[in-house]
């Protein structure tokens with residue numbers, strides 16, 4: 001009997017969930033889905049919670065808040081970084097939020113929101129490394145970068161460098177520890193977090209900042225309507241203090 005009740009309860013929950021997802025008329029259309037693409041390997045911007053398996057981070061909170069502001073629900077798909085813009089163009093997703101830097105090259109293919117975070121690149125080396133102190137010291141060395149990123153663009157400019165490209169940032173750090181490369185070039189806030197928060201050992205981040213970059217959310221070239229809505233939502237979140245709350249949750253203190 002007990003079993004019957006729990007099965008019945010489960011069915012009930014399932015039915016309610018389905019109704020919750022499918023209904024449009026009775027909640028004012030508040031459940032339109034915003035299809036989001038992100039590469040979930042970039043703490044503290046996007047990463048998977050080990051216990052509940054949820055995608056979390058600054059970008060995840062921000063896109064959920066933006067979607068909510070637009071009367072929508074964000075549904076996030078984990079996509080390889082070099083597959084994000086193709087996924088947009090194939091209309092598999094509506095928007096990318098993935099610590100993606102606004103660049104002129106990308107602007108030829110996508111529309112960006114207003115910048116939402118100021119970033120840049122730094123170098124991570126093994127603890128004992130004394131011969132790499134600045135970007136120029138990477139000449140003739142092996143460097144790991146995530147495929148399709150601004151780190152790759154920068155490192156390729158160095159004469160005689162051997163660039164090894166990996167699908168995820170975690171793979172880059174693994175290669176560094178395994179002595180397969182001499183350095184990793186990657187976004188500063190992610191390196192900061194890796195070193196200070198995730199308890200990484202045997203590696204250090206150099207203080208030199210290689211670039212100054214801004215993150216934006218990317219949409220298809222033709223979707224000016226979504227771009228306007230996203231920018232309006234972002235502005236609202238800045239005005240009402242919500243953006244600042246999310247910022248403090250992930251970075252503490254004031255906006256840098």
Ligand code: ARG
Nearest residue numbers: 039042098099100101149150
């Ligand atoms: N900011 C860099 C770029 O746009 C790297 C972003 C990588 N993002 C990620 N979620 N792995 O090229």
